[in-house]
Amino acid sequence: MSASSPKTRRPTIYDVAKLAGVSPSLVSLVLQAPARVSDKRREAVQAAISELGYRPSRAATTLASNRTKSIGLVIDDYRNLWFVDLLRGMESVLSDLGYHVMLADSRPGEHRIKEATDGLLAMHIDALVIAAEPSEPMLARTWVPTVVAGWRMGVPSGADLITNDxxxxxxxxxxxxxxxxxxxxxxxxxxxxxxxxxxxxxxxxxxxxxxxxxxxxxxxxxxxxxxxxxxxxxxxxxxxxxxxxxxxxxxxxxxxxxxxxxxxxxxxxxxxxxxxxxxxxxxxxxxxxxxNRSDVVGINAAHRLLARIEDPAIKPERTLIDPVLVVRSTTSRPAP
Structure with a gap:
């Protein structure tokens, strides 16, 4: 198999099909359910995808499934790095399933978190993780399956709470x-x-x-x-x-x-x-x-959101994660 990648435009599923010698519908099947395709044809399609540098259109996937495969995450301040492990935990579950996490920083202030959340919802995310203090309008109810990560002064109606103890x-x-x-x-x-x-x-x-x-x-x-x-x-x-x-x-x-x-x-x-x-x-x-085992909070949040996406009727739950003390060099016995 040999061909040059299109130089003047983004490669399409039709380019992949032509190079692999299969139909566009088979390429689509490889992308969505590869186990249903024979090894020989699947390998041909994957080789063509690699050679052309083809990337599936997220917009097309959204139209076909009515889902964006996007999860929104609202944090309160980029300068406070506690959310790094939370994000890593979420992505360890979501990435392999084709989901990606969209991050928004609200900084302190009720209007800021509302703006950050509204911005994510406007992008038609499938679910939302709130790792900041919810604004008053958000407490009534959110539009999508929602998990609040960490103790907050309030939890939106219908949202799960997953937090460190x-x-x-x-x-x-x-x-x-x-x-x-x-x-x-x-x-x-x-x-x-x-x-x-x-x-x-x-x-x-x-x-x-x-x-x-x-x-x-x-x-x-x-x-x-x-x-x-x-x-x-x-x-x-x-x-x-x-x-x-x-x-x-x-x-x-x-x-x-x-x-x-x-x-x-x-x-x-x-x-x-x-x-x-x-x-x-x-x-x-x-x-x-x-x-505070934010990675475990993130893992639990991801699993809970996936379950709520599949069955929106599931009742919200509260989950507590046990903390662990990590002793390093900044504590010792007091001076005599």
């Missing part, structure tokens, strides 16, 4: 620092749903140990918020020996404050984050962190 994770962080011997433990928190659950778990475990609760709460959970919260905490509680940040990004903000004040991690102050994001895994930062 953040209450348990906050308790894990507190227990780790208590077991190391810390009794002056500060917590940097935010105002979103996940932060609220992490704060509640932390507070409960600290109070059980009979230790004072030191909490610096901010509106957001960015590096800047972590910096401001850590500054407030050390201004008001300079004897703090350990800090638990609501996420790894806030922990990085705390590092900047500690460095500016001449305090060493973990010699003077231990620091623990949350999410086990790429920041925490960095060999340079090497942050002790609670792993």
């Amino acid at each position: 953040d209450d348990g994770g906050g308790g894990l962080a507190a227990s780790h620092l208590l077991e190391l011997g810390h009794t002056r433990i500060g917590h940097l928190s935010g105002s979103d749903g996940a932060s609220a659950h992490r704060r509640a778990g932390f507070r409960r475990r600290i109070q059980e140990a009979g230790v004072d609760v030191l909490i610096a709460e901010s509106q957001g959970t960015s590096e800047e918020d972590g910096y401001a919260a850590a500054s407030w905490l050390l201004d008001h509680h300079p004897d703090t020996t350990a800090i638990f940040a609501a996420n790894d990004t806030m922990a990085v903000g705390a590092f900047a404050v500690l460095k500016a004040r001449g305090l060493r991690v973990p010699n003077d102050i231990s620091v623990i984050g949350y999410d086990n994001s790429p920041l925490a895994k960095s060999r340079y930062l090497d942050i002790t962190s609670v792993d």
Whole structure:
């Protein structure tokens, strides 16, 4: 078999059929159900596709099946890298089935998440994952099968909730620092749903140990918020020996404050984050962190959406994923 790829236009299914010596309908069958085609003909078609650089038209597939094979994912901030594992988990399930994930960043703000979500829905996605705080209009109901990933202040009617057990994770962080011997433990928190659950778990475990609760709460959970919260905490509680940040990004903000004040991690102050994001895994930062297992959340979200796409009548469920503490170099026993 030998032929040159068309130089002036995109190759079509008819070009593939001509080069492979088969009908266009057989090419279509190879693309949609290759197991139903003999090895010889399938290999001929696949060889022609490879030689021509043919790519099936997603628009044509959409018209034929009434599906776009697209899943929308709304996150709250590109700067917070917790969503990387979530996306990887989703794609590990969806990619082999021909689905692709369309990502939209809403940043904080109700109107922003509505705009991001409306933009995805306008592209006729088959399903939606919300990894941000839903806006008020979204709480009534979404148009497509929807999963909310992570604790939020509200969940749209008819949506599944798949989340890390953040209450348990906050308790894990507190227990780790208590077991190391810390009794002056500060917590940097935010105002979103996940932060609220992490704060509640932390507070409960600290109070059980009979230790004072030191909490610096901010509106957001960015590096800047972590910096401001850590500054407030050390201004008001300079004897703090350990800090638990609501996420790894806030922990990085705390590092900047500690460095500016001449305090060493973990010699003077231990620091623990949350999410086990790429920041925490960095060999340079090497942050002790609670792993929220976002990849497992993503895997579960993908499977749940696929089931809802096939049967929209399935009732929504709530699924909790157990967190895991990952101990690295930023926590140790307090200085004597």
